[in-house]
């Protein structure tokens with residue numbers, strides 16, 4: 178090249194191209210265009226912690242550091258971090274509904290199942306209920322993949338329902354659970370169906386499922402004997418309120434738990450064409466509505482154990498598996514800090530709670546029937562189940578006068594309620610729960626440096642954790658609808 182002008186031109190051209198190339202890689206990628214993984218996920222796990230945001234995960238992590246946290250419960254992680262903490266990708270998702278900033282599980286479940294916003298209370302339909310929204314589970318089924326839906330609450334509850342049903346009202350449990358049968362999904366597992374009524378021909382969900390070719394099993398042993406290829410509905414018959422699994426904190430070691438349904442679900446669904454499975458830990462939310470941080474933490478651990486089962490599968494199929502863990506919304510306005518404890522965190526004392534608020538409330542209800550019940554006797558039970566006032570365990574558990582007064586007031590509200598008392602004030606104090614129980618969990622939580630802002634959901638965003646094929650799509654600031662939309666895109670579901 179003899180022409181110096183041409184050389185200069187070439188140099189400028191190269192520099193210009195370099196500038197654009199470098200600049201492009203530094204640009205913030207638009208949310209929909211980040212798919213750079215060569216591998217298309219074939220085995221897709223979507224874990225949902227109902228009511229789980231950063232606080233719920235972090236209080237569990239913090240309490241988890243104490244190897245005694247699970248006391249006699251199994252499996253014991255010791256000082257190992259949670260599985261969720263090991264997932265390499267983290268993102269953050271907004272949760273607002275179509276008609277309200279603070280969402281609930283039907284609108285949030287619809288967003289996570291369909292990639293579209295809807296109104297509160299709506300199951301996988303448009304906000305005005307004129308149109309069904311197709312779910313990623315239905316898309317996966319239509320693509321020839323196997324599909325599983327697992328939840329620790331009833332299988333017709335809002336979150337699981339959003340993946341297989343379409344209804345204008347999340348409260349119509351019978352209508353919703355009847356829709357399971359026609360889905361042709363391969364596996365349903367966890368709690369029972371709230372809408373089932375064996376005395377009614379039209380509300381007998383078990384009969385309907387059998388008519389549609391489902392094998393219905395009610396124990397871990399029976400589920401283990403089920404073969405891949407058999408369509409199966411498995412539920413635990415040892416249930417708590419709302420046809421849900423018992424709280425993890427109240428379960429015995431041989432309980433048929435969320436992780437068992439997950440492990441067996443994976444075994445049943447594993448096939449060459451791939452699968453989609455949604456697994457919900459639904460009672461994090463319920464414990465947080467009741468402002469019981471310890472019970473909520475155990476439900477986060479139940480979710481984490483189920484994630485552990487998915488990670489075992491991932492380790493065998495790392496190039497084709499995608500695991501996503503998120504929440505549908507935050508519940509309770511849980512925070513790691515409290516006015517009276519200032520900068521101190523005393524998570525250790527949470528170890529001494531050994532019962533859920535629900536089972537303690539059941540005891541309180543029994544005591545209400547007894548003519549011999551007295552406040553000192555109740556205080557002994559509070560010490561036994563929550564450690565409060567047990568100096569032998571920790572001086573941090575000693576109740577001060579302010580706390581004793583709160584317990585005395587709550588004792589009165591439980592055993593001799595003042596019918597003249599302002600309902601608004603009673604609600605702020607006790608949230609509609611048993612006054613004594615909610616006061617005890619408040620006091621134990623506050624002594625640990627943990628507090629609550631609400632008995633309802635809040636508008637906080639939720640975390641996203643991911644690992645596997647296409648994981649990089651879930652980093653950064655997303656909306657809950659982006660999660661299924663990205664799954665649809667990278668797994669080519671439609």
Ligand SMILES: [Zn+2]
Nearest residue numbers: 228462508634
């Ligand atoms: Zn809730």
